[in-house]
Amino acid sequence: MTLRARLHRQLHIGSWPNGKLTGLNVFVVWVILAALLVGIVATEPAIRLPYQGEILIAEFIFGLVFLLEYAGRIFAAPEREGPGSPWQKRWRFIFSPIGLIDLVVVVVSLAPFFVANAAVLRVIRLLRIVSIMKFSRFSAAMREIGAALRERSYDLLVCATLALVLVLLGAAGLYWVEGDLQPEQFGSIPRALWWAVITLTTVGYGDAYPVTALGRLIGSAVAIGGVLLVALPTGIVAAAFSDAMQRRREAMARALEEMEGAGLE
């Protein structure tokens, strides 16, 4: 087998749920996670300032690994299935969404070594977290879940509409009842909407809450409605999720059977 073919096999994402992630892929996953961690931690001044040197070195190494991985993927692209000359396949990879993400991550990772402007650097540093999108390579399962949720999109839309009506009525009610009393919190429907969403999702920060008897009655209704409304998407999403997983397992079992059947003959 040529070096290119071996590299392609190493970089290719196999059917991971079966645990067939290659050694190189595992390494890249760890580097992505490490780059994310360093990128996040580096936004904290209490850490960035004393460890400026170490962070720079780590970012350079991550950038280098991503650059090498990107180059390797371009080099090995001709091994991909499908028609076309080697260079056509390479260009196709470069301009595919996943290829563009890889390029952006390389550029963002290595930019601090070529750009000096502090304001630009701050934005670039923030863009670092796009490296999490490199994980979209492993998104087969998510695509299935997405498809399952889309099948139930009508049900979820009904839920969303009910939630919207409840949130709107609650916000309009508190704007009406306490708009003059707490203008900062309920002085307009958009302001009251923030309170209504935070109550309906049962988060309840406590930065805004009704203080009159009527306002508390409306607030109680929104809180209780929130508990009931949480039940609807929970049921739908949970059913959709377990459906998707079920189908996935069945498809896998069928594929396994066929492989064994082929082996027996």
Add this chain to the structure above:
Amino acid sequence: MTLRARLHRQLHIGSWPNGKLTGLNVFVVWVILAALLVGIVATEPAIRLPYQGEILIAEFIFGLVFLLEYAGRIFAAPEREGPGSPWQKRWRFIFSPIGLIDLVVVVVSLAPFFVANAAVLRVIRLLRIVSIMKFSRFSAAMREIGAALRERSYDLLVCATLALVLVLLGAAGLYWVEGDLQPEQFGSIPRALWWAVITLTTVGYGDAYPVTALGRLIGSAVAIGGVLLVALPTGIVAAAFSDAMQRRREAMARALEEMEGAGLE
């Protein structure tokens, strides 16, 4: 086909889940959403004051569209199924709940151009959000869900009773334990009830919370009871919801089969 028949077909809400919403209906849906958005945003002084002119123009356009839609529905009413002379059908639409909602929305949308009193205008502006009720035209699915929940109304009543008892006992307990300590929060059972509802629904604003050991024991019991009690309606509502959707799909499949069967013969 006459213009009236074509207009009726355009305005009629078909079986939307199949994606048969006509172009005119889609347009009206977008206008309702836009009118709602403008109506909500216009209550915020920071936006209303600088953009007073733009909001007036937008509201006039929305009112005009709703007026034309209302006139169109009255004009096309004779095309509806059922007995009666054209004018009988028109009056029946005008006095139907959905017809009255349409009328109120038209009046409320165009009122600012005929009324000058500021206090009256503020109420009218708030009434704007009734335009969300125009969506009740699409409520076939919700009616089914409502029927499914009604079937389980006995179970939900048992849940509600358990929740009521827990809330009452918790409120009475904190009134007893901390009524003298925090009179503003727990000085009477109605005041303590606000705390109990906000705790049971796990919202937890933090405007009222027990500070004594015994009060915290009662508070913990209400919080844990809340988690367990949330489980009951979640299970019931989710089951009812998935039932309703299941029946809906079966009914649709049967209707489709019959249509195909009729086509074959």
Add this chain to the structure above:
Amino acid sequence: MTLRARLHRQLHIGSWPNGKLTGLNVFVVWVILAALLVGIVATEPAIRLPYQGEILIAEFIFGLVFLLEYAGRIFAAPEREGPGSPWQKRWRFIFSPIGLIDLVVVVVSLAPFFVANAAVLRVIRLLRIVSIMKFSRFSAAMREIGAALRERSYDLLVCATLALVLVLLGAAGLYWVEGDLQPEQFGSIPRALWWAVITLTTVGYGDAYPVTALGRLIGSAVAIGGVLLVALPTGIVAAAFSDAMQRRREAMARALEEMEGAGLE
């Protein structure tokens, strides 16, 4: 039919889910609810003081109704099924749990007219909410749910143990990390336990929260663990609940069938 038999039939709680609540029972249910409401509202000084007279009259009427109902139940007790002389049956009712609750409610409702001591009155007023226990007459459904939950008591015990371990570890962790920093909130494990319970149940008042990086890591673990742990009882309770309701309906259908079978022969 004698007056006593007719009274017994009126007071007896039939199979309510079928909607067989008699007129007298419906009246008593409303009086219980009204007495509860007045008892709750009367604890609020802002209402009690201006409406003292009206509240007294209402309480006297409720007490009278409960007294008449209690006398009626004693009078009609001999109509109950089972062996024993009329007076034996009466004493059995008087000393049954439900009979004692009825007596306590009568005494508590009429006490303000015979007792003058303010401190005693305050306790009696609080005891008013025991009238909610009169509803235990309708507890057939709850008894079934209780039985269903008892069947799964082992599963729920495992959940409770997991929750206890998580709460304890979280509280011990914050006592260790922030005990010296926030002695009021985390100065001892019992104090930290309050925070841990309020976090695990996702209530989150905000009266206590970690402020150090390590404390926040522990707090995040408790919050995430809380979301996962809520899932366990939700699943168990929901399944137990839907089981109980299923069995209830089947039993009812069987009883109906037998009645019809008996009618046909």
Add this chain to the structure above:
Amino acid sequence: MTLRARLHRQLHIGSWPNGKLTGLNVFVVWVILAALLVGIVATEPAIRLPYQGEILIAEFIFGLVFLLEYAGRIFAAPEREGPGSPWQKRWRFIFSPIGLIDLVVVVVSLAPFFVANAAVLRVIRLLRIVSIMKFSRFSAAMREIGAALRERSYDLLVCATLALVLVLLGAAGLYWVEGDLQPEQFGSIPRALWWAVITLTTVGYGDAYPVTALGRLIGSAVAIGGVLLVALPTGIVAAAFSDAMQRRREAMARALEEMEGAGLE
């Protein structure tokens, strides 16, 4: 039967779900719970200082019971199934995880009587709560649940990844929008992550919350995403849990059948 055999039977944890916990085991469970309670309560200065003597005596008694239990288990170890000489079995128990936990609990319980250093004592006092790990003897059911969750580990990993992405995007968004406005809360991504986790789990302490319109939009998205994301593990964990219990009951029923079958022959 020898004393050793009888002691082993008393100390051995039978199939507890069937209610076959021996009298000695029940006693040890209560002592563990009491030791835990005293250990927790003793960290509260308001209780520790006035009751110092009573706590010391209680701790001595608990330590003695644990010492006797530990000695008994070592003494009875040769009765365990499996090959090896009596002392080999004893050493195997002493160095097994559960044996080491028992030893640590004995040492930690009796240490205050041999150590005088206050700082060391404080750590030892905190270690007292490891006595909860003595319960791991009863962990047969938890091991099954753990196995069931491991089977679905791929699904749970997908959930965790989705949650991670949502939390990261939310935190990065608020760092970007309100980092300069509220540096204490959102001045770095690690700080914003604390807010994001507490919002996604719907705890919502209220120590950090967005104040700008854009920040509130992001906050609403995280809160709503949290409600939807809670639905996924709820569905998965609940299904896994009910599966595990189902299998457990079936295995028990089969074992019972076999025992009866063996008895009949």
